[in-house]
Amino acid sequence: MRSNRPYVQIDPDVLERARQIDLLSYLKEFEPGNLVKVKGTSNVYCTAEHDSLKISNGKWYWWSRGVGGYSALDYLIKVREYGFVEAVEILTGQAFADWKPPPAAEKKDEPKVLLLPPKNRNCDRVVQYLFGRGIDYQLIQDCISEGIIFESADYHNAVFVGKDESGTPKYAACRGTMGSFKRDASGSDKRYSFRLLAREPCASVHLFEAAIDLLSYATYLKCEGKEYKAENLLSLSGVYQPKKEIKDSKIPIALTTFLDAHPEVTTIYLHLDRDKTGRLCTETLQELLEKDYEIVDDPPPVGKDVNDFLLSYLGIERPKPARERRDAR
Structure with missing residues (x-):
């Protein structure tokens, strides 16, 4: 359906109106027969044509093709394959001439729904990938059994799941094995990042940038004859970005959520990267937290991150990145 029409200048106001139209509103108006509510959910939809195209939380993602977006304009271009001008004309027709986005307060009140990618029938590629990064084999199997690590069926990504205090999945980080x-999976709640909690109440927590670093540290503890289940291990939902002025920075929401739920914690160990960003994050967190907690700066003694250190500790050469398939997203 792509158009070969010549360049057309679109009025900025018209274009902005088109960009504001969400996909759910568009489908309800123009393709109601193509809109299907996903069973067992309150506000997750897919399309009859593409059951792997999920719509939730004001966003959409087509899992089988690895494309997504926020608006109906994105959908018409990426899924329907209309030209840009044609897509804008469709969205600014009479049916949507007076369309207005819902009030911000309504969107804010809608609960997030985590859309996990479909699970593969086994986790062979993820196990191979993590084991190649030096992660303890039994630790990997324990996490798979607990349901906090699995392999996606579409692109065989490693999926690291974060659960809330009741054990309900709320967050998922998808990381390529190639x-x-x-x-992050659509609907991820960054308050509940990937973590391994101590079996018994513990007065400390160890903080990492990524799930791989967390698993690397747990492996290191096992190699040293220590019990990793005696410690609270918490990863952040991505790299923490402090403000230029430390006083204007906020504590990562994953950490504040954990600390609120565990008032027994008095000591925080920071195992952030040794690069410029990691050191800045460490400095910022030290200043923000030192009034209420004992802060221990414990970066990896070797390499950029904890996984680099683990590989060096085990005498394993860091795996070279596998060539990424073009269709892997």
Whole structure:
């Protein structure tokens, strides 16, 4: 359906109105027969044509093709394959001439729904990937059994799941086992990042930038004859970005959520990267937290991150990135 029409200048106001139209509103108006509510959910939809195209939380993602977006304009271009001008004309027709986005307060009140990618029938590629990064084999199997690590069926990504205090999945980080792909699953709640909690109440927590670093540290503890289940291990939902002025920075929401739920914690160990960003994050967190907690700066003694240190400790050469398939997203 792509158009070969010549360049057309679109009025900025018209274009902005088109960009504001969400996909759910569009489908209800123009393709109601193509809109299907996903069973067992309150506000997750898919399309009859593409059951792997999920719509939730004001966003959509087509899992089988690895494309997504926020608006109906994105959908018409990426899924329907209309030209840009044609897509804008469709969205600014009479049916949507007076369309207005819902009030911001309504969107804010809608509960997030985590859209996990479909699970593969086994986790062979993820196990191979993590084991190649030096992660303890039994630790990997324990996490798989607990349901906090699995392999996606579409692109065989490693999926690291974060659960809330009741054990309900609320967050998922998808990481490529080939290449450098990284994406949080739609609807992820960054308050509940990937973590391994102590079996018994513990007065400390160890903080890491990524799930791989967390698992690397747990492996290191096992190698040293220590019990990793005696410690609270918490990863952040991506790299923490402090403000230029430390006083204007906020504590990562994953950490504040954990600390609120565990008032027994008095000591925080920071195992952040040794690069410029990691050191800045460490400095910022030390200043923000030192009034209420004992802060221990414990970066990896070797390499950029904890996984680099683990590989050096085990005498394993860091795996070279596998060539990424073009269709892997």
